Amino acid sequence: MADKGRAGIDPRWIGGGLLAVGIGALAAAYLKRARSEAPGYRPLLTEGDIQLRAYPRLTLASTTRDGGREQALKAGFRTLADYIFAKDRGGERIAMTSPVLNDRDGSAWRTRFVMPEGRRPADLPAPGSQAVTIAEEPARRMAAIRFNGRPDDAAQGEHEARLRRWIAAKGLRVDGDAVFAFYDPPMMPSALRRSEVIIPVG
Incomplete structure (x- = not known):
C-alpha cells in the first residue's frame, strides 16, 4: 500500500x-x-x-506599444482583447481569430488581430480606446x-x-x-x- x-x-x-x-x-x-x-x-x-x-483583403485591429517586443506584445494583446470582447466599449463581442500578428513600427512594436472574414472597418464597433485603430490591408x-x-x-x-x-x-x-x-x-x-x-x- x-x-x-x-x-x-x-x-x-x-x-x-x-x-x-x-x-x-x-x-x-x-x-x-x-x-x-x-x-x-x-x-x-x-x-x-x-x-x-x-x-x-484583411481588416485588422491594431495597437502600438513602446519597449521590448515581448512586453509590448503582452500589453498590445490585452488592449486588443478588451476591444474585441467589448470590455472598453459597448455593443457586440467580436470572435477571436488566429494568428496574433506582431511587427516593428519604427522604434515601437505593433500588435494586430485579424477581424473575422467579411467584416469591414465601417461595420465594426468603434474602439473605446484611442490606442486601437481599425484598418484594411489590401x-x-x-x-x-x-x-x-x-x-x-x-x-x-x-x-x-x-x-x-x-x-x-x-x-x-x-x-x-x-x-x-x-x-x-x-x-x-x-x-x-x-x-x-x-x-x-x-
Whole structure:
C-alpha cells in the first residue's frame, strides 16, 4: 500500500491530478487553436516549411506599444482583447481569430488581430480606446516560414534570415517588413507552439 502524506492523501493521487490538469490545459489549447478562424489564404507554392501564399483583403485591429517586443506584445494583446470582447466599449463581442500578428513600427512594436472574414472597418464597433485603430490591408502575396518551439528573438531572427534567402533564391522581391505570427496561447508547450515569420513579396 502506498505511503500517505500527513493529510492522509495518497501522493499518487496528487501526481495524477496534476497530470490531468496539465492534459486538460493542453487539450484546451488545442481546441482554442482549432476553433479560431484564420485568414483564408491560398497556397501558391510549398517547399517544406516555407510557403508562398495569396492573402485576401484583411481588416485588422491594431495597437502600438513602446519597449521590448515581448512586453509590448503582452500589453498590445490585452488592449486588443478588451476591444474585441467589448470590455472598453459597448455593443457586440467580436470572435477571436488566429494568428496574433506582431511587427516593428519604427522604434515601437505593433500588435494586430485579424477581424473575422467579411467584416469591414465601417461595420465594426468603434474602439473605446484611442490606442486601437481599425484598418484594411489590401490583398497581397506573402512568403511564410513555419516553426515550432519558443518564438523568442533568436528563433525569429534565424527563421527570418532563412526565409529571406529563400525569397532571393526564387527571384522574388521583398515588399514590406517582416511580420511575426503566433497561433497558440501561452499555455501551449513551447515544443508544440506554431509560429511563423511572414514577409510580403512583389
